[in-house]
Amino acid sequence: MRLIVADDSALLRDGLVLLLTEAGHQVVAAVGDGPSFVAAAAEFQPDCSIVDVRMPPSNTDEGLRAAITVRQATPGSRIVILSQYVEVSYLDDLLETGAEGIGYLLKDRVSDVADFLSRLEDVAAGGSVIDPSVIGQLVGRRKTQQLLDDLTPRETDVLSLMAEGRTNASIAEALVVSEGAVEKHIQRIFAKLNLSPGEARHRRITAVLTYLGLGR
Amino acid sequence: MASTSFTNSALKDRALTDRSLSGTAYAKSRGMFTSRSSLVATATAWAATLGRRLTYLMVGFPLSLAAFIVMMVGLPTGLGTLITFIGFPILLLTLSAARGFATVERTMLVSLVDMEPIPEPVPADDASAGLVERVKGLLTDRQSWLNVAHGVVGFPVSVFTWAVAVAWCVAAVAGPSAPIWLLLTSDGPDGIGPLDLLGAGAGYLAQSVTYVVIGLLALVTLPVGVFGAAWLRATVARSFLIDPVVERAKVSSLTEGRDAARSAEAGTFRRLERDIHDGPQQRLVRLSMDLGRAEMKASGSDPELKEALADAKRQTTDALEELRALSRGIAPPVLVDRGLLAALEELVQRSPVPTTAEIDLTQDRFESHVESAVYFFVSEALTNVAKHALASHASVKVLEEDGHVWITITDDGAGGAEFTDGHGLSGLRQRLRSVDGHMELNSPLGGPTVLVAEVPCA
Incomplete structure (x- = not known):
């Protein structure tokens, strides 16, 4: 694969480039800040990019914002966000550009090289890869498995399509049902997963992550 | 820093008030062993200090009188007519005058009573501010009203201390010179003197001796009277005009210091979090990557080596997890x-x-x-x-x-x-x-x- 690595720490950038090159991938650009990444992504149109969150110039969530910019400029760009911390609100922003071809992982996951490389392939193929610890944060001790067991096969189908980042209309089309029926399924899924309307902002994501977390 | 220097100056202040007395007494006790010229110098210094205290009391009296009159006229007039528009300017003028009197009094406290000057200019004395701000400052500043209070309360104190000082001085001058003025008074040596009025009729000699003894006593104790009176007047003035200002400056500098410490602390925590992130955390992540690579290369070789590598990787991941928890506790990213x-x-x-x-x-x-x-x-x-x-x-x-x-x-x-x-x-x-x-x-x-x-x- 042709890849871009964006990380402000030369130590980690070099480490990643080494690891990816040894695995037979081609790193077409290795950059150290947000704007450079946006420029490189536009220039090289890579198969996938690996981006650090905290980068110059703002040194806060620069990488995340750059990733969103890139995905808005070139919809469907595959991006794996690597961070020392995974936070739900970051993922939230990321998923606003769609769930397809998105990865959000803790940096330590790279040490499981084989696993990391296969997740990279998943994202490049359009899948979503979310760090288990995010799911841990979201669903906490809410006995996820048990909750998912309560779903009907049809509801599970709807949830799996939601996890692909599809809209309600697209889900309706795929399952050959009306959009209203899909909406009803989704409400029932929310109810079964104990997602109260008070948590509106995160409900859809939480549902998807519950699914993804167990899909691993 | 600021707060310490205030404490110091307050201590110095107290020490300074007493400095001239104890300092001179010390010099005097040593005087008999030192040369004549230093004895003269000590006596001169002593006399100068006494003179300054006396000046303080003498000048202070008309000043207090003037302040008292202004306050007693301005304040009731201003407050009484506050309902009409004329009362307000009168009140402002009175407060300004009180501030002026207070400034003069503070200057005297420093130059004549050896008090430490106020470390900062009195707040709200800002001449660069706009008119509205200055008026507002004058009215809302607690010190404005303390100045007025001193104008009122300071007067009786001033009258008393002035009277004590004058009486002492008169006795000290008039007593020892009694034999002369008793002769010079129109009644002559056999006339009726003050002592006769007390019913203790006596002749010229007895009168002279009595007056001289009293006068000498007054002369010897003159410093006690003058220093005491000056101390009393200065203490009252200080409690209205200096202590509240110093106190307020101290409080505000403590508050400033606390605010500074607080934001410095938060800043330090954030920097620490960044340092952890940019330093050990990066190195550990790189270490775990390298261990991962090593593990890949070791595939198919000695299972014990693979085991050891997996172990090392696990340790690294645990260390990272602990560091993350630590960072969250210090300054959540x-x-x-x-x-x-x-x-x-x-x-x-x-x-x-x-x-x-x-x-x-x-x-x-x-x-x-x-x-x-x-x-x-x-x-x-x-x-x-x-x-x-x-x-x-x-x-x-x-x-x-x-x-x-x-x-x-x-x-x-x-x-x-x-x-x-x-x-x-x-x-x-x-x-x-x-x-x-x-x-x-x-x-x-x-x-x-x-x-x-x-x-x-x-």
Whole structure:
């Protein structure tokens, strides 16, 4: 694969480039800040990019914002966000550009090289890869498995399509049902997963992550 | 720094007030062993100090009289006619005059009574401010009214101390010279003198001796009288005109110091978090990557080697996990990078007890100590709920209103929470106190528990 690595720490950038090159991938650009990444992504149109969150110039969530910019400029760009911390609100922003071809992982996951490389392939193929610890944060001790067991096969189908980042209309089309029926399924899924309307902002994501977390 | 220097100056002040007395006494006691010229110098210095104290009392009297008249005329007139527009300027003029008298008095305290000057200019004496501000400053400044109070209270003190000093001086001069003026008075040596009026009729000699003895006594004790009177007048003046100013400066410098320390602390924590992130954390991640690569290359070789590598990797990952927990406790990255709203949402999401949130903040970022205080309050409170409350649901409400952040945390648990030493709730209260915040707890047995906290953020 042709890849871009964006990380402000030369130590980690070099480490990643080494690891990816040894695995037979081609790193077409290795950059150290947000704007450079946006420029490189536009220039090289890579198969996938690996981006650090905290980068110059703002040194806060620069990488995340750059990733969103890139995905808005070139919809469907595959991006794996690597961070020392995974936070739900970051993922939230990321998923606003769609769930397809998105990865959000803790940096330590790279040490499981084989696993990391296969997740990279998943994202490049359009899948979503979310760090288990995010799911841990979201669903906490809410006995996820048990909750998912309560779903009907049809509801599970709807949830799996939601996890692909599809809209309600697209889900309706795929399952050959009306959009209203899909909406009803989704409400029932929310109810079964104990997602109260008070948590509106995160409900859809939480549902998807519950699914993804167990899909691993 | 500032606060220490104030304490020092206050001490010096006291020492200085007494300096001339004790210093001269010390010099005098040594005088007999030193040369004549130094004895003369000591006596001159002593006399000069005495002269300055006397000047203070003598000049002070007409000054106090003038101030008293201005206050007694200006204040009732100004206040009495305040309802018409003319009272207001009269009041302002009176306050300005009082401020002027106070300035003169302070100058005298420094130059004639050897008090330490006020370290900072008296607040609200700012001539560069606009007219409205100056008027407002004059009216709202506590010191303005203390100046007026001194104008009123200082007068009787001044009259008394002035009278004491004058009487002492007269006795000291008139007594020893009695044999002369008794002869010079029109009645001659056999006339009626003051002593006769007391019924102790006596001749010229007896009168002269009596007056001379009294006069000498007065002369010897003249310093006591003058220094005492000056001390009394100065102490009263000081309590109105110097101590409150110094006190206020001290308080404001303490407050400034506290604010500086607080934001420095928050800044240090954030820097520490960054240093951990950029330093050991990066190295450990790189180490884990390299171990991962090594593991890949070792595939198919000695299983013990693979085992050892996997072990090393696990240790590295654990170390990273611990570092992350540490950083969260020091300065949560999400709080540092994205502000309070995102950080609070994160906390609510992470809460082991299902929690709903209602957060309404008008600004994205607050001062770092406010952000930290609110964040850690909510964090600790939710941890407490999970640990002790046996709750099935909690709610977090964070609202910003009138320069305060209000936090309400409710749970449907068993209740009965209280402040006990070492318990999380006491820690919360102490933490809030450091940012001028407050909290209240309502937790009847059987629940629900409501925790309300307030943090000033303006």
